[in-house]
Amino acid sequence: DAGITQSPRHKVTETGTPVTLRCHQTENHRYMYWYRQDPGHGLRLIHYSYGVKDTDKGEVSDGYSVSRSKTEDFLLTLESATSSQTSVYFCAISLEGPYSRANVLTFGAGSRLTVL
Amino acid sequence: RKEVEQDPGPFNVPEGATVAFNCTYSNSASQSFFWYRQDCRKEPKLLMSVYSSGNEDGRFTAQLNRASQYISLLIRDSKLSDSATYLCVVNKNSNSGYALNFGKGTSLLVTP
Numbered sequence: 423d424a425g426i427t428q429s430p431r432h433k434v435t436e437t438g439t440p441v442t443l444r445c446h447q448t449e450n451h452r453y454m455y456w457y458r459q460d461p462g463h464g465l466r467l468i469h470y471s472y473g474v475k476d477t478d479k480g481e482v483s484d485g486y487s488v489s490r491s492k493t494e495d496f497l498l499t500l501e502s503a504t505s506s507q508t509s510v511y512f513c514a515i516s517l518e519g520p521y522s523r524a525n526v527l528t529f530g531a532g533s534r535l536t537v538l
Numbered sequence: 539r540k541e542v543e544q545d546p547g548p549f550n551v552p553e554g555a556t557v558a559f560n561c562t563y564s565n566s567a568s569q570s571f572f573w574y575r576q577d578c579r580k581e582p583k584l585l586m587s588v589y590s591s592g593n594e595d596g597r598f599t600a601q602l603n604r605a606s607q608y609i610s611l612l613i614r615d616s617k618l619s620d621s622a623t624y625l626c627v628v629n630k631n632s633n634s635g636y637a638l639n640f641g642k643g644t645s646l647l648v649t650p
Contacts, residue, residue: 464542464625464640465582512581520637523570525629527638529581 425449426530428513434536441500443533445513454496455480455514455527456488465512471496472519503537510534541565542628544641551648555616559644561626562608570629571602571609575622576643582625585611616648 425448435441445454455470457480467480469488477488485507487499500507513530543562551557563571571588586593588600588609599612609628613620626641 462642464642466640467638521629523629524587525570525637526572526584526587527582529583531581532579 426513426515426528428511428530428533430533431531432534434538435503436538437504438502441503441535441537443498443511443513443535445496445498445530447494447496447513447515449515449528450493451515451517451528452493453516453519453525454490455516456486456496456498457512457514457529458482458509459512459532460509468498468511470520500535503535505537508535508537541630541639542626542641544624544626544644546642546644548645548647551616551646553616553618553648553650555648556612556614557616557646558610558612559624559626559646560608560610561628561641561644562606563626563628563639564607565628565630565639566604566607568628568630571600572627573598573600573609573611574625574627574640576625577622585624613646616646618648618650621646621648 427446429444456468457465459465466482471477471490489497511533514527518525541564573585574582575585576582588602592601597614601610623643623645625643629637
């Protein structure tokens, strides 16, 4: 299996608190992504990164920020968590970019976040 | 029309049965198509890419119909271990923004 580690795997927090989820990869893939998965929705892209310090917004980026200071680490931050951000968050990596026909994603195990 | 649509199921089939899922997509310019498998409370994993001419991987066959804008997944000789949710993924072939659309998934339960 690809080396992708997400932490924490489970977190319960209160509305208004900051939360940071970490994704760490050992595959040296250039592209990294954060998705959220909710019942009744397909996986939705929050942010992605195409290199160190290079990031861009996805379709549901409001309320989230990201940082990538090293190739292997991609952080997702909820500055002030809300109940609508209760979800399962998946990090993914890929060798090819988002516009490549061969863009195959490898996912981490997920981080389950509950905001009370 | 939603960008990627799948019948959510569940499809309940006996072991050994053949089962087929369809997925429709709205963007006629899409170029890349995939099936991912997701087990309960696990991450999605690539099952197979879908090529224009159709492709097979063991008991799994994927087909693409560009004219009708759908892709299909056929599973022959179903095993208990095939029980999972199958996600249809289509790219947007767009010059801006993100590029992959995920369907909500089709749930398959294979029973003894």
